[in-house]
Amino acid sequence: MISTWLAILIAVLTLIIGLVGGFFLARNSMKSYLAKNPPISEEMMKSMMMSMGQKPSQKKLNQMMAQMKQQSANSQKK
Incomplete structure (x- = not known):
């Protein structure tokens, strides 16, 4: 038992x-x-900005990608 x-x-x-x-x-x-x-690549971001009527420069794309990487690094630290 x-x-x-x-x-x-x-x-x-x-x-x-x-x-x-x-x-x-x-x-x-x-x-x-x-x-x-990452779930969003530069090409996806470029097409998204073009669909919103903005002309994406390489500098702006690099800034946005760096910003996204920084946000993901900050969220992983928490």
């Missing part, structure tokens, strides 16, 4: 530990993926 409850307890504990570990592993891998491959 006790060995059955002990086996169930161990199974539940390993399931919980696996779920928590998997969550943090997936979260960490997703953060590193997004840091390496």
Whole structure:
């Protein structure tokens, strides 16, 4: 009787530990993926600015990309 409850307890504990570990592993891998491959590229930003009626210069694109990288770095520090 006790060995059955002990086996169930161990199974539940390993399931919980696996779920928590998997969550943090997936979260960490997703953060590193997004840091390496940002969701918005220069081409996307350029087309977005053109659709809003602005003529994007390379300087302005570089400024906006640097600003986005700085924001993502600040949000990762928190």
